Amino acid sequence: MPLIQWDETMSVDMDELDEQHRELIDLINETYTAIQRHDEPQMILLLDKMRDYSIVHFEAEEAILRSCGYPGTEAHAAQHRSFEARVADFRRDMFTKTNLSQVFIFLSRWLSSHIMHEDRKFIPWLPETDDEGA
Known part of the structure; x- marks a missing residue:
């Protein structure tokens, strides 16, 4: 069972962003599994994948925010x-x-809070x- 479970309270009411958030949650759950197994090679792969995917997601999210005129776009991008x-x-x-546990704690807390x-x-x-x- 995944440690972090997606639910509708996490939805931002935009399918593209919700799907990307689900993917990030999946990566965090995979990270947790790798930590439990003390699988450092898998951790490296997952951190690289998390880095690469988060860049793609953040660029998409920031482009959407700019196009919608969200006034907090720059502060959001800084996060x-x-x-x-x-x-x-x-x-x-x-x-x-x-410490591998620190990695998981940071990733899970940051993503959920964000x-x-x-x-x-x-x-x-x-x-x-x-x-x-319609």
Whole structure:
């Protein structure tokens, strides 16, 4: 069973971003499994994948926010850059001083908090969606 479970309270009401958030949660769950197995080679692969995917996601999310005129776009982007730097630090220090549990704790807390508190702030600026499929 995954440690972090997606639910509708995490939704930002935009399928593209919700799907990307689900992918990030899946990567964190895979990270947790690798930590439990003490699988450092898998951790390296997952950190690289997390870094690469988060860059793609953040670029997409920031482009959407800019196109919608969200006033907090720059501050939101700065949070993304901070996350990217932290993941890069974990990756760089993988074999010297990084505690694998610290990696998981940071990733899981940051993502959950970011989605639930920061990403949900921009929902009012997103375009309306037609839930009835008209």
